Amino acid sequence: xxxxxxxxxxxxLPFLWEGLQLSLLLTFLAIIGGxxxxxxxxxxxxxxxxxxxxxxAGYVNLIRAVPLILVIFWFYFLVPLALGRPIGxxxxxxxxxVMFEAAYYSEIMRAGIQSxxxxxxxxxxxxxxxxxxxxxxxxxxxxxxxxxxxxxxxxIILFQDTSLVFVVSLRDLMTASSxxxxxxxxxxxxxxxxxxxxxVICFSxxxxxxxxxxxxxT
Amino acid sequence: xxxxENVSKWYGDFxxxxxCTTKVAKGExxxxxxxxxxxxxxxxxxxxxxxxxxxxRITVDGADVTAKGAKLTNLRSKIGMVFQHFELYPHMxxxxxxxxxxxKVLGRSRAEAEARTExxxxxxxxxxxxxxxxxxxxxxxxxxxxxxxxxxxxxxAMLFDEPTSALDPEMIKEVLDVMVQLAxxxxxxxxxxxxxMGFARKVADRVVFMDEGAIVEDRPTQDFYDDPSSERxxxxxxxxxxx
Numbered sequence: 001x002x003x004x005x006x007x008x009x010x011x012x013l014p015f016l017w018e019g020l021q022l023s024l025l026l027t028f029l030a031i032i033g034g035x036x037x038x039x040x041x042x043x044x045x046x047x048x049x050x051x052x053x054x055x056x057a058g059y060v061n062l063i064r065a066v067p068l069i070l071v072i073f074w075f076y077f078l079v080p081l082a083l084g085r086p087i088g089x090x091x092x093x094x095x096x097x098v099m100f101e102a103a104y105y106s107e108i109m110r111a112g113i114q115s116x117x118x119x120x121x122x123x124x125x126x127x128x129x130x131x132x133x134x135x136x137x138x139x140x141x142x143x144x145x146x147x148x149x150x151x152x153x154x155x156i157i158l159f160q161d162t163s164l165v166f167v168v169s170l171r172d173l174m175t176a177s178s179x180x181x182x183x184x185x186x187x188x189x190x191x192x193x194x195x196x197x198x199x200v201i202c203f204s205x206x207x208x209x210x211x212x213x214x215x216x217x218t
Numbered sequence: 219x220x221x222x223e224n225v226s227k228w229y230g231d232f233x234x235x236x237x238c239t240t241k242v243a244k245g246e247x248x249x250x251x252x253x254x255x256x257x258x259x260x261x262x263x264x265x266x267x268x269x270x271x272x273x274x275r276i277t278v279d280g281a282d283v284t285a286k287g288a289k290l291t292n293l294r295s296k297i298g299m300v301f302q303h304f305e306l307y308p309h310m311x312x313x314x315x316x317x318x319x320x321x322k323v324l325g326r327s328r329a330e331a332e333a334r335t336e337x338x339x340x341x342x343x344x345x346x347x348x349x350x351x352x353x354x355x356x357x358x359x360x361x362x363x364x365x366x367x368x369x370x371x372x373x374x375a376m377l378f379d380e381p382t383s384a385l386d387p388e389m390i391k392e393v394l395d396v397m398v399q400l401a402x403x404x405x406x407x408x409x410x411x412x413x414x415m416g417f418a419r420k421v422a423d424r425v426v427f428m429d430e431g432a433i434v435e436d437r438p439t440q441d442f443y444d445d446p447s448s449e450r451x452x453x454x455x456x457x458x459x460x461x
Contacts, residue, residue: 117303123301128293128296128323130291
C-alpha cells in the first residue's frame with residue numbers, strides 16, 4: 001500500500017471539480033430537454049393521429065436500437081454538416097443526449113400517461129376542457145408524479161452515460177480523472193476516486209428514489 | 219332539453235345500444251335503471267359526447283351532439299356530469315378542482331371563480347374542506363365536491379352516472395340529499411343512472427328501464443314501480459326490492 005499516493009487527488013481537485021461540473025451540467029440539461037421532447041413524443045404516440053404516432057414510434061424504436069456512443073458520434077459529425085459550421089463538442093453532445101434520452105423518457109411518460117385513469121380524462125372533458133388543457137392540467141401532472149421514481153432512475157443512468165463524452169474530446173469527470181491518472185502515473189488512485197464519486201452520487205440518487213417510493217406508497 | 223332519437227352504438231361488432239329514444243324536458247328528473255351491462259351508463263355518456271354514437275341523433279338544448287364537427291367542448295361546459303368514482307383531480311385541492319374549468323373554460327377571473335366555489339361548497343356542506351385534497355375526504359364527501367364542481371359551471375342540465383354505487387351505505391344519504399335539493403329547489407334538469415328507489419320515488423318524473431342496450435320501459439315513476447309492464451322490469455324490481 002505504501003506505493004499509493006492519494007495526495008494526487010487533493011492536488012487535482014480543482015481540475016476534477018471542473019470535470020464533475022461538466023458531467024452534472026450535461027446531465028441536468030439533458031434531463032430537462034429529454035423530458036420535454038420525450039413528453040411530446042409520448043403525446044404524439046398516444047394522439048391517435050396516425051402519421052404523428054408512426055413518426056414517434058419510429059423515432060423511439062430507432063434511437064433505442066443504437067448505442068448511445070454512436071448517437072454522440074452522429075451528432076458530432078452530422079450537425080456541423082447540416083448547419084454548415086461546427087458547434088463544438090459540448091453542444092453536439094448535449095443534442096445527442098437530449099435526442100437519445102427523449103426516446104427513453106417518452107416510453108416512461110407514455111406508461112405514465114396510460115396510468116392515469118380514463119375517468120380523469122372524462123371528468124376534464126365533461127367540464128368542457130379541451131385536449132391540451134386536459135393534458136396540461138390533469139393528465140401530465142399525475143403521469144409525472146406516478147413516474148418520478150423511474151424518471152430519477154433514468155437520470156442516474158444518464159449521469160453515468162455522460163462519461164462517454166470523451167469521444168468528442170469533452171472533459172467530464174471520467175476524462176479528467178483519466179488525464180490526471182496518466183500524466184501523474186497514478187491509475188489506481190484516480191480510478192478508485194472516480195468510482196467513489198460516481199458511487200456516492202448515484203447511490204444518493206437511488207436512496208432518494210427509494211424514499212420517494214415509500215412516501216408514495218403510503 | 220335532452221332528446222335522443224334511435225341512438226345505436228357498437229363496440230366493434232358488439233351492439234351496446236339499440237335504437238334508444240327518449241327525452242328529458244326542462245326541469246324534469248329522469249331516472250335510468252336496469253341490470254348491470256344493460257347500457258345505461260353508456261347511454262348517459264352519449265348525451266355529452268363522451269361516448270360517440272354510430273347511429274341516431276342526440277340534441278341538447280337544440281344543439282346536435284351527434285353532428286360531425288359538433289362543438290363538444292362548448293356544449294359540455296353547459297352540461298354537468300357526476301361520475302360513479304367521483305373523478306376529482308387528486309393532485310389539486312378541493313378549491314382548485316372547482317376553479318379549474320371555471321377559469322379555463324368560462325374565462326372567469328380567479329376571484330370570481332373562488333367566490334362561486336365558496337358558495338357551492340357551502341351549499342353541499344363542504345366549505346370546511348376547501349383546502350383539502352380529495353385523498354383526505356370520504357367517498358360521500360368527494361362525491362358532494364364532485365357535484366359542486368359540476369354546478370360551478372352553471373350547467374343547464376346535470377347527468378349522474380351511478381353517483382352512489384361506489385359509496386358505503388352510510389354515505390349514500392348525504393349525496394342523495396344534495397341531489398334531491400337540486401331537483402326540488404333549483405328545478406334542475408337531471409338524468410340520473412341509479413338504483414336508488416327512494417330517490418326515484420321522491421323526485422323522478424319518469425323512469426327509463428333498460429335491458430340489453432334497449433329502452434324497455436319509459437314511464438312515469440309511480441306507474442313504473444306500481445305496475446311494470448314488461449317481464450324484465452318485473453324481474454329486475456323483484457330482485458332489487460327483495461334482496
